[in-house]
């Protein structure tokens with residue numbers, strides 16, 4: 001039986017953990033009831049694919065949304081779908097792909113819920129053209145603790161909408177989300193890989209790839225000196241014709257338990273090295289299923305355990321375009337000189353399309369992301385120095401990936417945070433919010 | 442999930458009557474049939490929830506979905522209600538009997554009403570619906586299937602949940618007898634015995650162990666059992682050897698356990 005004091009929940013990085021009373025409503029009417037129950041703060045929890053503590057609520061209630069995965073309405077002639085907030089992007093793809101529709105924006109894993117995608121206003125490899133997930137939300141249903149269910153959207157209660165998109169689950173529990181899908185003629189991608197010799201090469205490749213809808217770079221940050229920024233640049237587009245097949249449901253591999261961290265290097269680095277040495281670069285675009293192009297890590301269940309029992313951190317930041325070359329170079333120098341192990345950096349240019357949320361992370365500029373195994377104080381020090389570089393360049397850190405940013409760093413990166421605080425449902429809170437706003441509740 | 446298995450592809454256009462449509466296993470099974478273009482008739486207690494499930498199944502490709510809000514445990518007028526259903530929607534090609542209540546053993550021990558409720562919902566009403574379904578399904582001689590969700594709990598009475606277990610054991614024997622009786626007809630009876638399934642019914646239990654299965658996995662086992670014409674399936678399969686061991690464990694040993 002469950003311990004009445006609560007169930008321990010960890011987020012994806014497995015550094016942050018918290019005990020909460022967990023409920024798993026199976027129907028929207030149960031959810032409405034649960035949001036109203038209020039002796040301790042409530043927070044919705046999707047698939048827990050956030051790395052840090054935005055999806056945790058120690059000492060409070062956690063509402064897991066996984067059973068709320070029904071499609072409320074779908075118009076397959078226009079691609080408008082309304083679904084309960086616990087439906088995952090993968091679950092939606094398996095229904096919409098055979099009908100010639102694709103999610104407009106997806107993060108690097110399909111195991112995220114629509115509610116989680118809204119609450120973090122997630123971005124994908126197509127940000128430079130399509131903006132964030134929130135740009136494609138037409139409406140959403142928000143359950144508030146006063147018992148009211150409000151419909152919000154870009155036109156309907158626009159301020160509450162702006163506070164909810166990227167609003168970290170604090171303005172109410174999202175019951176359903178209505179999005180506009182994009183039409184596709186094939187489930188395949190045409191993808192191409194270019195080799196990058198250095199950081200300049202990345203900026204040039206990004207510039208040259210403006211008409212490729214999906215782009216991302218993988219950089220080996222052990223490379224130093226003249227080879228700083230050595231890496232691979234991936235770009236892809238939906239194939240103009242071909243089959244319309246959903247992804248296979250079964251993962252190919254599973255990590256059974258915590259890997260001894262000394263034994264296994266971080267998985268992404270291994271993938272990268274394998275790709276780097278074998279991938280033909282610059283040739284004709286190859287045809288690959290969307291899962292392989294968009295979700296290279298999803299084939300391995302629980303890959304986060306490869307970092308061992310102490311877990312890992314992720315740093316993701318964005319800096320404005322003008323400051324990007326200097327800032328990225330500094331970040332790469334920091335991480336390559338640190339020698340804490342083998343890292344892999346993901347780089348991408350965000351485009352100019354404005355993010356709809358007050359706390360949305362993406363803005364025009366360059367984004368930098370890397371995983372860092374938890375080695376205690378050394379890792380925390382490195383994360384802190386990286387954050388300083390980012391903030392000095394006028395950038396900010398991504399709450400969805402963060403476990404360490406200070407209240408000052410948060411407020412500097414998101415100066416309008418008080419607007420979201422003013423829209424926060426008083427019954428809702430999270431470990432993250434208490435940490436960065438200093439709210440003791 | 443949505444890529445239809447060969448068996449559910451054969452189910453395109455078939456009508457499935459789901460008794461207890463809001464149950465998680467029934468929901469997962471109905472989604473498979475919907476993806477294959479099946480027609481579904483959903484029976485459950487709450488109209489609002491049935492409507493939500495119906496919309497979902499429609500979006501997933503069901504050829505048609507009808508709903509009927511009724512308390513299946515309430516047997517008054519069961520006969521005319523079933524006849525009416527068949528008259529309106531046609532005789533189903535498949536019936537999935539999926540409703541049930543787990544209850545609490547401790548509460549049942551102290552309360553005749555609770556004991557009776559567990560037996561009435563899980564056995565008495567279920568047996569009566571099966572009886573009615575059998576009567577309507579043999580009539581035209583076409584191939585049809587009755588699927589009964591049993592439980593491994595019915596395989597041996599155990600101190601921790603013998604009321605629920607006894608009801609499921611009764612249902613098991615009933616289904617076996619019905620299968621025997623229908624052997625010479627075109628109607629098949631399939632009993633599925635799930636072990637621990639991660640559903641709202643078991644939400645109060647710790648579900649972290651390796652024995653727990655997802656409703657989708659049970660739905661897949663039902664689909665395979667129907668297509669292969671299996672009489673009894675354990676889902677997942679490893680419950681068969683496990684329950685064989687439990688059934689034949691010598692009593693002196695068995696009584697020492699807390700099972």
Ligand SMILES: Cc1cc2nc3c(=O)[nH]c(=O)nc-3n(C[C@H](O)[C@H](O)[C@H](O)COP(=O)(O)OP(=O)(O)OC[C@H]3O[C@@H](n4cnc5c(N)ncnc54)[C@H](O)[C@@H]3O)c2cc1C
Pocket residue numbers: 012043044045046047048049050051054055065085086106107108109111112113114115116117119120121122123124125168169170172173174175297400401430
């Ligand atoms: C391998 C991997 C790759 C990733 N790649 C990217 C990427 O490319 N781009 C990107 O932007 N992110 C990326 N992420 C992060 C991930 O997309 C986000 O953390 C996402 O929000 C997780 O969704 P979730 O359903 O797991 O939500 P959770 O992590 O469980 O919750 C996230 C937030 O959403 C809130 N929330 C969830 N459901 C609801 C609801 N119904 N109502 C209100 N609030 C709710 C929670 O309270 C919390 O604040 C990646 C993560 C992983 C593990």
